[in-house]
Amino acid sequence: MWMAAYADTKSGRSSRQRLIHTTASKLFFTIRYEDGIAKGGSRLTYICIKGGGGTIPDPLAVYPFLTRIYQRESDFFTKIAPKPRMKLPKVWWADHGVVVMNDLTYKGYEFTDPLQTWPAERVLVVVEQLAALHAATWGMRSEGYPWITPAYEQLILGLMQTYDAEIRADDGTPSSALSVEDRRAHENDTIDHYLKSLAEFGGPTMERDEEVMAEYAHSFMSSFSWVVAPSSMQTMERVHAMTKRYMAAI
Incomplete structure (x- = not known):
């Protein structure tokens, strides 16, 4: 429901492109609109949904202490991020330990392997x-x-x-x-x-x-x-x- 509100998915469809499991899971989606218009970035197009995850079926059941860590990240983007003069990705929605942001790979960014x-x-x-x-x-x-x-x-x-x-x-x-x-x-x-x-x-x-x-x-x-x-x-x-x-x- 929340994706429909932000992405107008009633007028389009979404498809998952890839999935990354590490300390958190990252799901990458491409949203395509029937009118073919992304409205200059006012609509979600290439997005990353980040939240609790991992390679085990139910990580929060195995590691319940992680819940507050994921929640802390979503709280940061809603309550702290607007204040500092620092470069941050465009975040469309953040709550309940989940962050929906732009897929930065389409902005030309690369993430370095540790x-x-x-x-x-x-x-x-x-x-x-x-x-x-x-x-x-x-x-x-x-x-x-x-x-x-x-x-x-x-x-x-x-x-x-x-x-x-x-x-x-x-x-x-x-x-x-x-x-x-x-x-x-x-x-x-x-x-x-x-x-x-x-x-x-x-x-x-x-x-x-x-x-x-x-x-x-x-x-x-x-x-x-x-x-x-x-x-x-x-x-x-x-x-x-x-x-x-x-x-x-x-």
């Missing part, structure tokens, strides 16, 4: 976008956003319960975009670029001091979601590659 590393110059561009997000949400208090709760701890604890079943000592291997060598060579320059961009986007002016570096070190706690990621969500080749980079950084 097995591939990036050059330092590309990472600086991404860091600028992260600074824009942080500047727009700096000083945000829970009173104004009661739906933001500390869900990451529950996610890690939930994944830890599956660790022994997914990665065993007998056949398993006990940061992220840059290679270990490039991260070591460009780490301080990247942090300085982030701090400069943060101030330019209206955030606080900060220097790379001990307090900032301590917070930076704390950010690597996010890496443990890769360490304990089950094979039903990510391939072990990706898990091993990301874990190697993160553990070297820690």
